[in-house]
Amino acid sequence: MKKLQIAVGIIRNPQHEIFITQRAADAHMANKLEFPGGKIEADETPEQALTRELQEEVGITPHNATLFDKLEYEFPDRHITLWFWLVDRWEGEPWGKEGQTGRWIAVNELNADDFPPANAPVIARLVNAV
Numbered sequence: 001m002k003k004l005q006i007a008v009g010i011i012r013n014p015q016h017e018i019f020i021t022q023r024a025a026d027a028h029m030a031n032k033l034e035f036p037g038g039k040i041e042a043d044e045t046p047e048q049a050l051t052r053e054l055q056e057e058v059g060i061t062p063h064n065a066t067l068f069d070k071l072e073y074e075f076p077d078r079h080i081t082l083w084f085w086l087v088d089r090w091e092g093e094p095w096g097k098e099g100q101t102g103r104w105i106a107v108n109e110l111n112a113d114d115f116p117p118a119n120a121p122v123i124a125r126l127v128n129a130v
Contacts (some may be wrong), residue, residue, distance in 0.1 A: 002078040007049035008037035010068055010126070011060070011087045011094055017104040018126070019058065019094045029116040035084070036094075036102075046083040054087070059097045064089035069125065073118035084122050 011019040020033050036057045040049035047065060054060050065085040073080050096102040110127055112120040 004078060004080045005040040005046070005049075006037055006080055006082050007040050007046045007053055008035045008082055008084045009050055009054050009058075009062065009065070009087045010035050010084055010122070011054075011058070011090065012107075013088075013104065016107050018107055018110065019102060020105055020110075021058065021096055022101040023116075024100065032116050033114045034116065035119070035122075040083070047085070050083070050085050050087075054090070054094075057097055057100075058094040058102060060087075060090040060092040060094050062087045062090045069122050071118060071121060080118065082118055082122075 019036070021036050023029055023032050023034050025031055036054055037050065038053040038057065040046055044052070050065055051062055054062055062085075065087045067083065068086040069084040071082045071084070073082065094102060107126050110123045112123045115123060
């Protein structure tokens, strides 16, 4: 079974809106909404991967990232470990650098059904914290 480590950025602005993107039509969990992030390479820490992924995907450099949650999730074909980082200070303005749609959404408008299932506990925690 494939094992993946993923660093995920929950980019939150002062108005408590979250920057989300949409997965590509040809990706695993196609067209679902997601928090930007990606695979942790063998020579990286989760925090280093977060910085690299946010620069590549949404064009920002995080200046403050706090570990929000770490979850394990089992799919039929893969086991993933997700490192969710709350990013509340960064350099640049996030946008869909790889051609993906990106937008700000109010925390209380996050709907777990729009995201891959592994995100549900984090979305519940974010919404309940508002």
